[in-house]
Amino acid sequence: MIQRALISVSDKSGLVPFATRLAARGVEILSTGGTHRALSAAQIPVVAVEDYTGSPEVMDGRVKTLHPRVHGGILMRGDRDLAELEQLGGKPIDLVVCNLYPFEETLARAGVGHEEIIENIDIGGPSMLRSAAKNHARVVTVVDPGDYEEVLAEFERTGGVPQATRQRLAAKVFAHTAAYDGAIAGYLSSLVDDQGGEREAYPRHLTLAFERAYPLRYGENPHQSGAFYRERRAASGTLAQAESLGAGGKELSFNNLVDVDAALEAVRDIELPAAVVVKHTNPCGVAVSTDIESAYRAAREADALSAFGGIVALNREVDRATAVALAETFLECVVAPGYTADALEVLRSKKNLRVLATGAWLGGGHQALTWKRVGGGIVVQQRDATAAGEVRSGKVVTKRAPTEEELTALDLAWRVCKHVKSNAIVLASATATLGVGAGQMSRVESVRIACRKAGASARGSVMASDAFFPFADGVELAAEHGVAAIVQPGGSVKDAEVVAAADRAGIAMILTGVRHFRH
Known part of the structure; x- marks a missing residue:
């Protein structure tokens, strides 16, 4: 039974309708500061916490709820503690609704000062939430305005909230406060000095906060189970925020999600209408065009054999x-910013096709941290957010410079190459990939595979390499297959020999000075 509620929220969305319905059921509402003012302005009966405790707010509101009548009212265990609570002058508090000072939002604002960041570390809020969540056997705890309606519906139907719901809400509270404290620890441990002016990119304490989005059909292999966890503050446009518009009768597997993310990352790097077909995390076909249908058809035909059962991303x-073109081939999943209604009708008719929409679109240059699990820890790095412009700003090191058409083709090959597993080689025309060599232990072997994939199309094509050529053999092999221009980072002790091999074959070569390994 909810008879008394303590409400103190920074995020006031949905506050007034929520409190109005509580008050209509006879719930006494206690509140503080801005929340008290908002409820009073809405003519909702509310008791100031300082009147309930008999202690005024002090130190500009820094201390207002840290009081035995507040925490005793929350932590009391029914009849067992009622007499002692009454001796304190307190009353049972059955519902605590609280969200915290916007520390992370403040931290993310440009130009914000250290003092303001510190002032947005909430103390009373986490204390109340943790007290209430610990005592969830009796107390309902709400940290997310998105849970208001569920709590109200239960309360209005039964006068209380079921234990299972209270437990779920309590777990949500501890996850919330853990992430909140993790963000604070990350900020403080990133400071170079005690003035908060300069921060290290990688704090001493890094807390990663996730919530389970859904179970997976299986893990990397059918005998492994799996689940997908969404980053707590995943950006719009990421795979974590993508909407499923057609499940195709099957849940996504671990491999499906890894491949979808690889395809999305690749297609983000291209501004023209583009399609990327991925198999086992590697692009097997990429193409650009004036429209998305012809881009997809060209990407599929770049390696039609590998495209079967693949993942397709479109920008x-x-x-x-x-959609009709996509439906012509068996695909595991399609991901795009969105779909017209008649496109969805076509795609949903495919029994096993999963359809995902990102909604908002993230460009190739967006900043983020990425990480990989290793034994006993993780390795963390900045996302590889470069590629655009690196070909045209690179250095021509051969006697022959690339033609304009070759530059366009080199740019496409270079953007794709960074998304291919190392050692990576990509052959391309100005509009599509022609052959991809991925994941080989020697670079010349990747060249051999890419040229074999391209076949006769290799003649007059361009080639991109994700890292330098350690020997001239890769360039010599490319020359045998008629490759006309090459882009690579350079930096080998044998660069001079590599460039000389290109000159002998009449191949134009650009060095970008940027490596794009993908392990």
Whole structure:
């Protein structure tokens, strides 16, 4: 039974309707500061916490709820503690609604000062939430305005909230306060000095906060189970925020999600209408065009054999014509910013096709941290957010410079190459990939595979290499297959020999000075 509620919120969305319905059921509401003012302004009966405790707010509101009548009212265990609580002058508090000072939002604001960041570390809020969540056997705890309606519906139907719901809400509270404290620890441990002016990119304490989004069909292999966890503050446009518009009768597997993310990352690097077909995390076909349908058809035909059972990512809304093209081949999943209604009708008719929409679109240059699990820890790095412009700003080191058409093709090959597992080689025309060599232990072997994939199309094509050529053999092999221009980072002790081999073959070569390994 909820008879008394303590409400103190920074995020006031939904506050007034929520409190109005509580008050209509006879719930006494205690509140503080801005929340008290908002409820009073809405003509909702409310008791100031300082009147309940008999102690005024002090130190500009820094101390207001840290009081035995507040925490005793929350932590009391029914009849067992009622007499002692009454001796304190307190009353049972059955519902605690609290969200915290916006520390992370403040931290993310440009130009914010250290003092303001510190002032946005909430003390009373986490204390009340933790007290209430610990005592969830009796107390309902709400930290997320998104849970208001569920709590109200239960309360209005039964006068209380079921134990299972109270436990779930309590777990949500501890996850919330853990992430909140983790963000604070990360900030403080990143400071170079005690003035908060300069911060290290990698704090001493790094807390990663996730919530389970859904179970997976299986893990990397059918005998392994798996689940997908969403980053707590995942950006719009990321895979974590993608909407499933057609499940195709099967849940996503671990491999599906890894491949979808690889395809999305690759297609983000291209501004023109583009399609990327991925198999086992490697792009097997990439193409650009003036429209998304022809881009997809060209990407599929770049390696039609590998495209079967693949993942497709597109960087434009999918229309009906593109959907018809997609439906012609068995695919595991399609991901795009969105779909027209008639496109969805076509795609949903495919029994086993999963359809995902990112909604918002993230460009290739967006900043983020990435990490990989290793034994007993993780390795963390900045996302590889470069590629655009590196070809045209690179240095021509051969006697022959690339033609304009070759530059366009080199740019596409370079953007794709960073998404291919090392050692990576990509052959391309100005509009599509022609052959991809991925994940080989020697670079010349990747060249051999890419050229074999391209076949006769290798003649007159361009080639991108994700890292330098350690020997001239890779360039010599490319020359045998008629490759006309090459882009690579450079930096080998044998660069001079590599460039000389290119000159002998009449190949144009650009060095970018940037390596794009993908392990």
